[in-house]
Each structure stands twice: as structure tokens, then as C-alpha cells.
Amino acid sequence: MIEELTRACVHCGFCLPTCPTYVLWSEEMDSPRGRIQLMEKTAQGTLRLSPTVVEHFDRCLGCMACVSSCPSGVRYDRLIEETRHVVETEHRRPRAERLQRRLLFATLPYPRRMRWALRLAPLGRVLPAPAWARPMLELAPRWRSSERPAAVTPARDGSTRAAPRVGLLTGCVQSVVFGEVNAATARVLAAGGFEVVAPAQGCCGALSAHAGRADESARLTARLQRSFAGLDTIVVNASGCGSHLKDRDLPALDLTEALADAEFPVLHPLDLRVAYQDSCHLRHAQRLPAAWRPLLEQIPGLSVVEPAEQDICCGSAGIYNVTQPLAARDLGDRKAARVLATEADAYASANPGCLVQVAQALGRAGTPLPALHPVELLDASLRGVPATDLLARARR
Secondary structure: OHHHHHOOOOOOOOOHHHOHHHHHHOOHHHOHHHHHHHHHHHHHOOOOOOHHHHHHHHOOOOOOHHHHHOOOOOOHHHHHHHHHHHHHHHOOOOHHHHHHHHHHHHHOOOHHHHHHHHHHHHHHHHOOOOHHHHHHHHHOOOOOOOOOOOOEEOOOOOOOOOOOEEEEOOOOHHHHHOHHHHHHHHHHHHHOOOEEEOOOOOOOOHHHHHOOOHHHHHHHHHHHHHHOOOOOOEEEOOHHHHHHHHHOOOOEEEHHHHHOOOOOOOOOOOOEEEEEEOOHHHHHHOOOOOOOHHHHOOOOOEEEEOOOOOOOOOOOOOOHHHHOHHHHHHHHHHHHHHHHHOOOOEEEEOOHHHHHHHHHHHHHOOOOOOEEOHHHHHHHHHHOOOHHHHHHHOEO
């Protein structure tokens, strides 16, 4: 499989300017075409899967900017996922890395455990902790949300069409850290004429898949699929989860796709200037660049600006900002600088990891802008929430 996919790469270099790690370090083996050479040689058995080789694979964010920029159609998404599966099954990591990953995947996909971990994180930050645990403690967001959508949210009265029924993915990280985003999503879908069903559910398996834990991911995805049995469409408001479900041929739609033809009631003004960052899995993996702009531009008074370097990842990338904290911090600070250059009142992105990563980088820069999911802006406009109230309650 790996050798077959690597043959499509003609080493043209179009991927280099959009690869975050190549932009940071200008190192060939930390570019997509360099990693593809390593993949091919290790698959052929001419190169050992050594710690140095594994490090180059680990440094990849999996942002898929190279997929968008490749003129030859190289399936780097499949290549890096398959390669990471090989690494996880054939390479023995150092003990600290094994402990770190074991703790991450014993916590993140399980909302109840994650809630306890977030409660304990402030204590962990002031107590002695091993070096491998520090990035997790430092990245744990200071906010969380217990809000959740109803099991069924009926379509608004007065809709001009029969209400289609859709499922809502509430997610693992999303349901614990951004519960109000799920509640806002259900309200906006209902305002757009949908009946929204949010069944009891678990992790979709995206985090595990992106880290090479293929068997674990398959179990989680299969369990999720059973949760949505009987529903023809699953609407997703977290772009990494959406791309994963689409790759597994589940009937998933990004929230922007579901709302593309929605008929909204009156939208109230929001006098704000918002810096909207495309999340990588929306822009590159799902091929939906700037997908939120047409929806946000319907809101009276809202000015949407895009930071420079939209193709460059913010450094969140699933578990990347824990396993590669220095590179992630550099990319987060770079993204924060681009956001601040827009002189916006707030920052918006459609992925939980991006919101945590950039909010923290903005805080380090001394300008903790409110960090919002775009659906929260649409929800506030539909409900007539004043901009001042929205910003006062927003996470930072």
C-alpha cells in the first residue's frame, strides 16, 4: 500500500511553502516529499525504522496542506496515517513517550475521564510533574462547559419546508470543553429548518486514527456508527472529526454544508470585526476553504477578516501540541501574530483544537482575544445577543 501511494510523488516541491515544519526549519526530511522518501525506503526495507526516522514522521502535523497544493494528487493523508500505524505496531518508543500517549488515549476519547482530568489540572500545574506530563498540564484549557443540546431539538415553527432529520456529533473534547458550541449548533440547525437528534455517543475515533492507532480508531468509529443508526445524515461541527467520518464513508456533513441552503429567520446585527481562521481539516482534508464566510457574511454589522498564512497550521493538530510542544508553540505564536495583525475584536475557528491552541497563544502575546466557534456568532445573531454580551462571556 505505502509503496504504491509513494510512486505518485514527482518531488516537484509545490508542497514545501505550505508545510508548517518545512516553513519552520527548511529541513528536507521535515517536508512532505522528504517524508515520502523515508516512507518508501522503510517500506522497501532499505532504511530501518530508527528513532531518527520516526522523529521525522512524528514531526508531521497531518494538516494536509500538502494535499491541497499537490498537482500530482498524492494521497499524503493515507500515507501518513498508514505510516503512523506501522510506527505504532513495529517501533518501540522510549518509556516517557509510551506513558504520555497511554495517558492521552486513556483520557481524551472519554468525556467523563476528561472532565476529571481538567478538574485536577490546576493542582497538577503547581505540583512536581515529570517532563512528559508538563505539556498536557499547560495545555489543559482553563474553561469547560457542561451545556449540551437536548436529545431532540425540533425545527423552528414557520419553516417553509418539511423538516429533515439529522444527527449531531457532540464529540469527546467538544462535549467537555465546548459544550456550548454543541448547544449553539443544535439551535442554529433548528433555526435553519432541521430537526436535530443528539443521541448518547462517544468519540468518533479521529484522534486515534491520526496517531496511528488504527484498531482503536476502528472500534470507536464502529461504536459511533451504531449510535446514529436510523439517521441518514450526521452533522459535524469539529472539522477533524468530519474529515475522519467522511474518510470512513459515514454519512457525515460539515455544519457549513448542512446550512448552505438553510432559510434563517431574521438575523440581528453583531457589530464586530472577527478574524476567521480556516481549520486545516476543513480547508485541506474536506476541501472546504473559507466555508464559513458565506454564512457569517449574512450577519448584519459583522466584518470577517482572514489572517495571513491561512494554509499554515496553528500547531494544534490532534495530540501534536502535547507530543511536539516546542514546534506547536512556535506555530501557535506565529498564528497568533497573524490574527493580531488583523486588529480584530475576536478570533473564530471551527475546530476545538484550534480554539484552545490559538487562545493560549493569544494569551502569551498579552492580547487574549475572545475565541469563538463561528456557529456561536450565527447563534448570537439569531437570538439577538448583543456583541458586548457575547464577548463578555466568551472564552479567552
